Amino acid sequence: MSLYNKKLSISMPWAIVAVAILLLLAFGATSILMTDKAILANEGPLWVFASGVVSGLVVTLAQFCLSWADAKAIDRFRRMGVENVLTTRDEEAYFGQLIQKAHSQVDVLGSTATRLMVDFADPNSPRWEKRALIEALKKGVLVRILVATPAGLDASDQHKYPVNRKRFEAIAGIYPNFEVRYFDTTPIAAFVRVDHELVVGPLLPGVESKHTPALHVYNHSPYAASYLNYFEQTWKTAKPLSQMPPLGNTP
Template sequence: MSMYQKGFVIPVRWAITIVALLLLGVLLAMSIIMTDKSFLDNDGPVWVFASGVASGLVVTLAQFFLSWADAKAIDRFRAMGVENVLSNRDEEAYYGKFIQSARTQVDVMGSTATRLMQDFADVESPKPEKKALIEALRKGVEVRILVATPERLEARERIYKYPVARKLFESIAAQYPNFEVRYFDATPIAAFVRADHQLVVGPLLPGVESKHTPALHVYNHSPYAASYLNYFEKTWTSATPVSQMPPLEATA
């Protein structure tokens, strides 16, 4: 499967212009068809078209040109592959639907991925949305999780979050061969979740809970997404599989 998928994007302002011109063409054609007058006669097609459309057209064009700058801004975001901007990452429902949309691939990168595992890999929960990651694994989706070694974590994360996530990782890896976790030896600076050809990514700030930081939902063909995905692949090749990590007792 190709990591990057490009799509044909029509700028919003040109899409509006094309639709407007098509509608005008349809109205003109109807004016011609629905009268037996000559084209330029009084009450003819041109007169009917102008009198019926002119006033509304003036107002519509005025509104359109006033919104031209906004349309250009939207086009710039679309050109960068931006689907949405999240003011924070404390969006369990959003991420749940995002993971559920995956058909072939889920990649995760972060510091410990504890919150993601507790939110979407809770096998004991009676709520289906709390098992989104488990359901993806059952459907054959390949899941890769890349997180930092405990030595690269802040004290609180190393003491409390790392052991919790590690136990969840090992339990699920024992049940699903399409679930793989590796640890990279570097300070984590960003976190993302990839579902097929889309990515939700945001920064990791020292001393700040990741759920309180913003994130971008982008498509993989975006240059913004490509840098993170390339970094993931490069780091993944040299990272240590969870099965080769020291026992939890050695890092306690």
């Protein structure tokens, strides 16, 4: 099992309770150690503790009770492996930072992968995020791209196929750890997987993918599992880039 899949999961509400108890113990011990009076004496440790801490504790507990529901909701999302919710995928810096962190693997599922190639595979750009995918390849990261054949694309996306095909072939000719395969069905989702993290969102007819929302989750999430399994199963039967017909014979 990957070390990335081993996570210590602690409920947020109970973590807050545990911290509060530890703080109370620390304050109590400090009150006792910093005075030579008996614990129950007038202005002794118990009196100081009660007058100085309890009043603040009451306010804190009241606030905690009000926020308990919110804490439980956040905890539920964390247990589902949700890291972030993106209202749009037009976040070049966000994806660039994610790809830059890659240590071993980058998997991409999409219709044409045009934005991936334009935004992160420009070896001549002075901007680091524009070179993120190329830099990952230089480090030896395995990059797999799974996209649709022309038959699976909308008419408005047909022109993107030959453009990206040439980009794919140019990079594959330099980096043996860069693989592209084509599948014959119309894609309904797109994702970028970097090591143990996954950003996934829908592909809606007539809507550019960059304008649709996405979830950033960890691979151990049940939500991620179905997409990762789909990728692996489809990858096995998809046609490698080297076996695609010459561009002149492609409608």
